[in-house]
Amino acid sequence: MTHLKIDRPRRMTLEGVAAVRSFTARGRIQVIGTDDDDVTLDVSEIDRHPISVQHRDGLLFLGHHGTGRQHVAKGRLRHRPSQHAVIYLAVPRHCHLDLWSVSADVLVGDSRGDVQVHNGEGGTTLNQLSGAVEVETSSGHVDAINLSGDVEIRSVSGTVALYATPRRTRALKLSSVSGDISVCLSETADARVHLESVNGRVSSQFRGIVPVRMPGHHKAKGDFGSGSASIWASSVSGRVVLLNGDNLEKTEGTRIAD
Incomplete structure (x- = not known):
């Protein structure tokens, strides 16, 4: 099991990931499917609020500390400090994605696995996805192209x-x-x-x-x-x-x- 916190720009590789669940407040998260078996995680920008990373039994969890599904769904993070990060993930194409955001932009491309996006005020961009796609958003735009599921x-x-x-x-x-x-x-x-x-x-x-x-x-x-x-x-x-x-x-x- 991997369990760590990222509080500065960092790049790392993880093995054996079959699914990703992320919870981000603000900034951007981009997830791209590749032919590699490993996952590359690159945090290029981060403020004073660290990103928690956990990897266990094929599930990779990452998100701002204290950010969870119930907080995003109920809008409880709107009045918190910025919690800004820019995250890039390269994942195996069949990886299942479950991405939650308050107002971060979410971009997903070249994936064959199922994709779920729950976004508040951030924009969602999807391209070249062949699995089932489910998106729920409040005021953010959704742009989708070349979806075949x-x-x-x-x-x-x-x-x-x-x-x-x-x-x-x-x-x-x-x-x-x-x-x-x-x-x-x-x-x-x-x-x-x-x-x-x-x-x-x-x-x-x-x-x-x-x-x-x-x-x-x-x-x-x-x-x-x-x-x-x-x-x-x-x-x-x-x-x-x-x-x-x-x-x-x-x-x-x-x-x-x-």
């Missing part, structure tokens, strides 16, 4: 942008309270699409996505190909937009549902 993103007021080529038996579920949602698809996508907003505008650049007239709701739906995959995007008061990735110069879309 099931995806669920829940936001309160942050914007959500997803660039996807849905495959068969794949589910994409996006929801927000007041944040805008944009989904960018190729014309060759194979999916059933459902767009909905109670008070926000719903728009699409695809003629095959047609409005559904319902009192008190703005809805649109339609199929690409056989519709074997599913895309469901819903907001209470945010705008929901479907973009044509093969013709991105149409930036404003065509209004189809009031």
